[in-house]
Amino acid sequence: MVVLVLAAGAIAFLQSQAESSVEEQGLRPAAEMLAGRLADAVVQRTSVASSFIQNERFVSLIRREDQGALRQEGADLRALMPSLVEVHFLPLEADEKDGGSSLLLSFAALAQVKAVEKSGVVSSAEVHQYGSKKQSIAFAVPIRESGDAPLAGVAHLAFSFHVIGRVFDDIDSLDGMLSVLQGSGENSLVLQQTGDTEKESADGSVAVAGTIWRVAYWNMPPASGPTLLFMAVLLVVALLVGMILYFLSAKLSRALKSDEATITGLLNTMGEARAGRLPNPKLAEFQSVFKLLARAKPVSATVAAASKTAATAKKPPTDVVGYELEIDSSLVTDSAMVETAPVAGGSLPRGIFLTFDIRGVVGDTLTTNVAFELGRAIGSEAYDRGEQEVIVGWDGRDSGPTLSEALCRGLMDSGRDVVRVGMVPTPLLYFATHFLGSNTGVMITGSHNPPEYSGLKIVIGGETLEGESIQALRERVESGNLLQGSGMDQDQEIIRDYIARVTEDVQLARPLKVVVDSGNGVAGVVAPELLRALGCEVVELFSEVDGSFPNHRPDPSQPENLQALVGMVQERNADIGLAFDGDGDRLGVVDSNGKVIWPDRLLMLLAKDVLARQPGSDVIFDVKSTRHLATEVLAYGGRPIMSKTGHSLIKAKMKETGALLAGEMSGHIFFRERWYGFDDALYSCARLLEILSTEPLSSAEVFSELPESVSTPELHLELPREKCMELLVGLAKERPFPDAKLVTMDGVRAEFRDGWGLARASNTTPVMVFRFEGDNPDVLERIQGMFRERMLALDPSLSLPF
DSSP: OHHHHHHHHHHHHHHHHHHHHHHHHHSHHHHHHHHHHHHHHHHHHHHHHHHHHOSHHHHHHHHHTOHHHHHHHHHHHHHHOTTEEEEEEEETTOOSBOSSOOOBOOHHHHHHHHHHHHHOSOOOBEEESTTSTTOEEEEEEEEOSSTTSOOOEEEEEEEETHHHHHTTTTOOOOSEEEEEEESSGGGOEEEEEEEOOSOSSOSEEEEOTTBSEEEEEEEOOOOOOOOHHHHHHHHHHHHHHHHHHHHHHHHHHHHHHHHHHHHHHHHHTTTSOOOSOOOOOSSGGGHHHHHHHHHOEEEOSOHHHHHHTTTTSOOOOOOBOEEEOOOOGGGOSOGGGOOSOOOOOBOOOGGGBOSSSEEEEBTTTBOHHHHHHHHHHHHHHHHHTTOOEEEEEEOSSTTHHHHHHHHHHHHHHTTOEEEEEEEOOHHHHHHHHHHSSOOOEEEEOOTTSOTTEEEEEEEETTEEOOTHHHHHHHHHHHHTOOOOOOOOEEEOOOHHHHHHHHHHHOOOSSOOEEEEEOTTSGGGGTHHHHHHHTTOEEEEESOSOOTTOSSSOSOTTSGGGGHHHHHHHHHHTOSEEEEEOTTSOOEEEEOTTSOEEOHHHHHHHHHHHHHHHSTTOEEEEETTSOTHHHHHHHHTTOEEEEEOSOHHHHHHHHHHHTOSEEEOTTSOEEEOSSSOSSBOHHHHHHHHHHHHHTOSSOHHHHHHTSOOOEEOOOEEEEOOHHHHHHHHHHHHTTOSSTTSEEEOSSSEEEEETTEEEEEEEOSSSSEEEEEEEESSHHHHHHHHHHHHHHHHHHOTTOOOOO
16 A cells, blocks of 8 residues: 555656646747847847947047037937937936936936946846836946946936837737746736736746846646556556655665764764765765765864855855865855855854844944844844845945945845845835835944944844844854855835825825924935925925034934024924934924924824824833823823833834834834834824824924923933943942832833933943933932932942033
């Protein structure tokens, strides 16, 4: 009976293999022909365009930026190529505008231009503005006098989308389906297709040269139905094959057990000196594995060790500690297929792995080598969680492009595909993980910190990493638990989609005059445009992205960084003033009188609005928030929940409790009502404006109705984190404040009947944070005095900020 079952299985397997072979041959030739036609169509157009612009006269025009002449050249080129719908001629390092046009290139088009400036060759063709009336085939061509002359500029061309459709014109009916796809995985864009199929997965695909497209094909399953004679023959063959398989299976099992024992022995003695001949495996397929294990030897962490493996591994030199494998090139058949080989682990600075993100000083603790290794670790972790695509964005700091390039190389080296959304605020990276289909993303940002800082905010499978998950990335690198592969990359514009999504959700009852201070941070590329799309009259301050932050620190939690905004609101008689931090996830507010509205009081107004529609909902706030917030939430019919500070911790708490709204004193606001639950200062300001637009009162009058005590902003004392923790332990000992209730979930918060004080260690920078609140100035001074006395008793050398 067992033999029959084995025989039937073997025959079924052989039949399926035969059918697969037939299917493989089915539409593949047609797919190859179609891919060739598409490649020819692209090459023809790039060749004509290159011939038109590669001459001394054209280079002279682009260098002089003769806009009138360039416009005429564009008209002549469109006459020469009827399918050309738009052309832009740009000098090197131009911004967005073409010769005299007021239309701006999309971020995707600019990415193609920058790619040509970097490489000097024609960019890959791709479809832009997919699904809209303006969808087109776009690519960029270098402008130079001849093939080897220096680059003088770049031409960006957009051709009619119908070019793709025309290559299908003479294709007859198919037994199956052909599709031209852009991108990879389930989120590929279907540019054109013909035929029909009931299959979900394609049988194969053919890449289109010179583009980011591929032609996928689905074959029609072959007809089946064996005759009685065939079934009789099948039974006889099944018996014979079953017997053969039985004996082969027994022999294979013995061979596997023998080789398993040998491999175990080699692993147990890895790195030890060996004498004698290497044992021969029972199965020839294990010969290379035996050799690799036998040649493993301990090496020191040196750059020289890394350079030895540079010929066989795609990674930069790093300080590594682990085992070096001297691999013969004859043993490696395809490096892109190596999935789980432990690629030499490295030693990373432990201080950059913080509670809810990775943060360091660029060029010191956060280098391109560190970013590369982090990319490999994040990519490996993403794979283990079932994620293939990783979305990557960066803020406006000068280090952003360099760190992102290293990070993306590391991600692709782990086998993950990368989708670059470019220089965007952090909320847009989070939005992309909900909008583009991939639930994994990494944002390179220094947030509100000084220019020399940067870091990584990481989302994998919809979970923002924090705590042990952050430390696990370091452990992956140090243990060498890293995958090796070869991923793909692509660029994706997201800003327009984000603005469209926000304006679909938020409508203002009346226009408002808004002053917006982007602090030279990356919010400047989105906030003014978003506010105008909402119908606001916008007065801009410091919208130009400049990673040195020449006007003030991009931190709206500090009053000195809001002074320009206060002055402009008063000068322009604006309805409201808005400020953003360096990566656009923290919000600062100034009312119509020029008064700073701290985020905990802003949260009161937002909670009142949400709870009017969702009574009984939870509202989360952090330990730095006013004590009035809990009282107000209860009065509005909600349930107040205090939480530790930290955007990752707040998001985890929202997921745990199902809360629809959360906020931090630092300016992070989280909406899960009508939005996605991540911290988003841009969306939060839109919701605030929606509330104010329905009020007949000024914003100053609206906020004056909310309770307020005398309070301080966040006060900072620069100290190493270890020293902060030592002081906090001492502060909490032996009931330092007898009349107060102590809350120690995050630092030490002492709550008195008429006020409270807080001391805690920052999670992002080496500072201790203080904040105080009292019913009147005398109470405030009394509470500060109690903290001052206790802190100086622990360390008299402290220069306290209060």
